[in-house]
Amino acid sequence: PKSFRVVILPGDGIGPEVVAEAVKVLELVSSKSAEFDLKLESHLFGGCAIDDSGEALPASTLKACQEADAILMGSIGGPKWGVNSKVRPEQGLLALRKTLGLYANIRPANLASESLLAYSPLRPEIARGVDMIVVRELIGGAYFGARKEQNVEPDLDTAWDTMIYSVNEVQRITRVAAQIALATNPPLSVHSIDKANVLASSRLWRKVVTETLTSEYPQLIFDHQLVDSAAMIIVASPKKLNGVILTENLFGDILSDQSSVIPGSLGLLPSASLAGAPTAPTAANFKPTTGLYEPIHGSAPDIAGQGIANPIGTILSAAMLLRYSLGLEAPAQAIETAVRKVLDTVDIGGHGLRTADLGGKASTKEIGDRIVDVL
């Protein structure tokens, strides 16, 4: 059997609890298959790593990640390592993204099950059928441009950041969005987001997106939306942006979080951050590529240690890991189907087995066990 190294970064807060369930799922699919074998190894990352060694991303963790085929993360951070701390968990995350070249952040936002409609803050008729995949550029823009802090020469009273993009950076993320759009039949439409009526970096963005999609992917339908207008549409009529939402780092941070509350619980949603660079203009799926996979929720210190967090976002992240980094589509789909089945099961009380975020009483472990059973 083909062997894959998967690094597990449980992290802080509810991270270890939700990761434990995803690990059970990964171990099951590995043991059931004669074709592949997953070698899982756990490492310290985030706040727990700061407590251990003073560093959010210790050298040994980074090395393991660099040598791995894929990384599964829980969540990091917490009040203990807040904004005023010298070393902060987020710095480790930004360093990991940059060092591994994880430029493509992929976050689907859709209702895994019709039975979850009731948990959306949007009216059911507006939320029903929302199916967006945000493709966010993750290692450029204002996150990694030059900056100057306050109280630093030459002007002590100002601080600034640079939103900067190069043609290459926009091309490669546009290709990722295009490949994802083409993986569906018929292809999804692509909605590129910018603020081209004000920002120079957005004008470059719009021009390169247009040129890349027109010349390399003539079969795709795409449009451009201003970021302020997109933020309106995502609340008022989100289905208008169904398909792939292609966006730069800072706008993607905002819009992906905004869209993620439509499905009702943050606990349900997975994400992938990929280093792969599909350069050929083909309709083929990704070549397997290194990636970091994590649920989109945070470390939720308020419920940590209680065993009540929803593990589904992490389990679906594990499915994305199998698909994008290991090229194992069949087990990825099997996990997604099992999750949908568990969410759709209606028990005597009229509810499926649900964690507290979805109005239920099930524990993290019960959800994980049920998904393992269905698999």
Next chain:
Amino acid sequence: PKSFRVVILPGDGIGPEVVAEAVKVLELVSSKSAEFDLKLESHLFGGCAIDDSGEALPASTLKACQEADAILMGSIGGPKWGVNSKVRPEQGLLALRKTLGLYANIRPANLASESLLAYSPLRPEIARGVDMIVVRELIGGAYFGARKEQNVEPDLDTAWDTMIYSVNEVQRITRVAAQIALATNPPLSVHSIDKANVLASSRLWRKVVTETLTSEYPQLIFDHQLVDSAAMIIVASPKKLNGVILTENLFGDILSDQSSVIPGSLGLLPSASLAGAPTAPTAANFKPTTGLYEPIHGSAPDIAGQGIANPIGTILSAAMLLRYSLGLEAPAQAIETAVRKVLDTVDIGGHGLRTADLGGKASTKEIGDRIVDVL
């Protein structure tokens, strides 16, 4: 009677139609009062000005605005002057803001009437009671920092913008937010938005907001929210951000548009952009200050010329004009009360008099006339 000069900029699309109704309202309150007299004068601005003279903000319009006590604008722009045109209406707007020093953009988002709950995309129990005022810094940040376009030396393949803030710029907008919070009894809470876990300009922002509010307005309650988290909260549980939302230019552009769809129709909401600099740390209302007032909706070319646009956002903008720039609180409140009454009136069909955006059949003029009647 005290005399005030008010410049009217009808603009493009539905702008002239909605402005005509607000002008009727202003003329009525002026003729009814023995204490003040409004001198209204119309000028070209935006696309219509480009067609007339090649300039979005002709010198004569700018001069009139500089000499006015206040400015009422309709809306500008349209497909005729799109992103690829050499001269664009938005450039005129940005120049007007900068030249007049209109640094404080104020946008309330609330349900003018319980009867409008049905038009919110959010579930009624989530939308009911939403009452936010976005205070957005309007002439700093990435909008006016140094920038470099693509195909310009030294690096032809990159483009960049600078998000820059000075201590002074953050102080003065913080004071505006504080004064607005203090105009309500008990004072509103202030929610300051930034991305301090990544951006240097946000770290300056957070520090200066904290220092200014703590030292000058110790009676106010405030907190800090990351912009991505705020974008989630505005959809999932917007009441958590009730009060004043204090934010820099680009985040404010996104979040104010996002919040503006909660009340169901963009046609209802007004905005003010002020030059005033309340420097004294007092609980008093603003000293009257130059301002530009406009509905938050755009020029809506699709319905322009049909006489069906909702004039209420413009009429409420006129009320803000009376309050903030002319110091006339009584007629401002009278207009707001009249608008609420018209929205609340239920006629035989079970609906109040409503324009098409709110499911009705009333014309722009019928709504304006009815508000004039009630006044």
